[in-house]
Amino acid sequence: MYDGSKIIAGLIVFVGLFTFPFLYNMGKASAKPEPKIDTPVIQQLAEKKCVEPKSFMRAEHMKLLNEWRDSAIRKAKRVYVGAEGKEYTISLQNTCMKCHSNKKKFCDECHNYMAVKPYCWDCHLEPKEKKL
Amino acid sequence: MRALFSFIVVIALVAIVFVGVKGANLEFLFGVIIPYAALATFIIGFIYRVVKWGRSPVPFHIPTTCGQQKTLPWIKDSKIENPSTTAGVIARMALEVLVFRSLFRNLKTDLREGPRLAYGSDKWLWLAGLAFHWSFLIIAFRHLRFFMQDVPVVVQWVEGLDSFLQIGAPLLYITDVIIITAVTYLFLRRVYIPQVRYISLAADYFPLFLILGIAISGVLMRYFIKVHVVGVKELAMGLVSFNPTIPEGIGVIFYIHLFLICVLFAYFPFSKLMHMGGVFLSPTRNLANNSRMVRHVNPWNYPVKVHTYEEYEEEFREKMKMAGLPVEKE
Known part of the structure; x- marks a missing residue:
């Protein structure tokens, strides 16, 4: 050569x-990520259901949150009608995070695994989690 | 016709994987066996091609000379366009590889009335080529987040820069828009310019459609038809740690994306895409124009038996003297 x-x-x-x-x-x-949904609020729910079915939330939650942001901030519309006709208040901190109060074990679990950094917490206050 | 043929081949590839995954549940074949086989074909084929090129001799010293050659000290030489040193060659190669310097000089010719031949600047091919290649590189680099457990900060920086417009959710990548635009332009250029269409072969259209297919399936998967992205990373991590797993419910669009990439990898060593390695082995680019200082010996040269004038005179001196011919030594 x-x-x-x-x-x-x-x-x-x-x-x-x-x-x-x-x-x-x-x-x-x-290690696989294992998001936890065992918060006190969720355990007290009679019907353990999110605003939309799990499969939809897993794939589309970022899009839903984006639409919620636009709806609440830009159109002042704060009511969301879920797939089953149930009404929810459009609020990240008072609706989403009320049940999913465990950001570190729920949100961050997959986001860190996928190296995704959502900019939710640029504006919103990060929930203060009690140390277990 | 050649474009249509390539298009049908890419559609057929998509159909194969769609039927294979949806109809026959061949996730393991398309998710594990084919990716490994494609990567092995790519690496072995690439090395084979490069070694084969390396074994071909360069009989002549043929750098292209695009500037003043190094000559008398009071004539300014063009150190990069006509390099006489290794440093100059490295600079020229870097410009060629990173910013496609020679394509930047692309001209268009036009036969005007007269008849008169007119030359004009034509930077669109250069621009689209550069946009396409750099987008592809950034996209490939960004994909490292699927192949590493703790994603390095550099990858996250690149991803952050690429999505800094913060359009929609998931965030729109600028390179996604650029690559699809650039590849579409490169395809339309082949179809639209008659001379280019005349010389375009199926082997020119096929990689374009294949890369367009990869980009579109990736875009669909990220923004529209969602997949189970955590499952995708589990599959990718399984592949790179030789511990393959097929997570449930990833979605067929992912297998289409992966299979088209595998086809690209496997096709690479057999095609014009080998210019990735070939650009470094171009004798017109990687030789210094120092033929006035260093003798380039043709590697084919075999020792030639020569008979010098001294030996000739030694042999025939007496006869030359008798014939009255002048000799150098008495």
Whole structure:
């Protein structure tokens, strides 16, 4: 091979770049996120239901929150009608966080795993969690 | 026709994975076996192609010379456009690889009345190419968040910058818009300009449609048809730690996205996409124009038996003298 040392050095860089995730994760254990819904308020609920079904909330909660933000702040409309016709007050702190008071064990669990940083708490006060 | 053929191939690929996952539950095949096979094909094929190029000799010293060559000290030489040193070559290669310097000089020619040939600046190809390649790089880098347990700060910075317009939720990535626009332009350019359409092959259209398919499926998955994204990361982490798992309920659009990427990886070493490695091995770019200082020896050269004039005169001196021919040594 002509200029073999340079070409092989380049190829080593290439292989290193494209197998980087494999090399990085070697010998590291990965933990799945397990969001908890065992807050006192949820446990007292007769029917453990969110404003929409779980499958919808899992996929679309960010979109729903965004719509709630626009509805409450820009249109001053504070009533949300859920899929089952039940009415809810549009409020992150008084509706969402009333049940899901465990931000660290609920929100952050998946958000940290996926390295997502929602900007909810740029404006809203972060809930003060009691140390268990 | 060639564009249509490539388009149908990409649609067929999407249909294959759709039927495979929805109809036959082949999640393990499309989620584990094919990704591993595609990555192996990519890496081995890439190395094979580069080594094959490395073994080809460069018989002539052929750097393109786009500026004044290094010559007399009072003539200013162009150190990057016509490099005579390794540092100059590195600068020229960096400009070529990072900002597509040679494409920036792209011209369009136009036959006007007269007949008169007119040349004009044409930066659109350069701009779209640059936008496309850099978006692709940033998008690929951003995807590292699916492959690392604790996502490094650098990846988070890039992601934050990419989504800093804070449009919608999930936040819109600027690169998503740019890559789809740029690839669409690169496709329309091939169709719209008659000369370019004439020389375009199925092998030119196919990667465009494939990359467009990857981008569109990714955009659909992020903004419209949602998938179980935590499950996606579990699958990705399983792959990179050689501990593959198939989480439940990810959604077929993810498998379409993944399969198209696998096809891109597997197709890479067999296609023009190898310019990723090839750009570094271009003798017109990576040689210093120092042919006045250093002799370039053709690697094909074999030792030639020569008969110098001294040896010739030694052999025929007496006969030359008798014939009255001048000789150098008496």
